[in-house]
Amino acid sequence: MALPKVHRLRDRQTFDKIRKHGLRRRSKTMTVWALKRFPHPDASNHISAASPIPTQFGVAVSKKVHKRAVVRNRIRRRIHHAILTLRDSLKPNWCIRISARDASLDCEYSQFLQELETILSEIEVLHGR
Secondary structure, eight states, X not given: OOOOGGGBOOOHHHHHHHHHHSEEEEOSSEEEEEEEOOXXXXXXXXXXXXXXXXXXXXXXXOTTTOSOHHHHHHHHHHHHHHHHHHGGGBOSSEEEEEEXXXXXXXXXXXXXXXXXXXXXXXXXXXXXX
């Protein structure tokens, strides 16, 4: 199941900015970078400048993890599903980049979910956790 469009990071510049300036946390199966996003100060519409922006995610699974696209896509789908599970408890205005590590090959969905929840709690992206 894919992430809804409002929760997807798509452009390379944002990915690079998150990696350069964001907070980084590592676990056994993934590396997570998170960057707090602030509304643009030059926004002409004050309502849109004050409204929260949904948290957006970008998931990267390198060919270093596995050379076959089928395997990389399976890992990506598991991470997306873990994000969807935690979506309702996420704080707005964050950009998050997740890169899978080699250990993610042998990982089950429950481990992705547990590690992602732990990392997002450390970064304080989850409500009440």
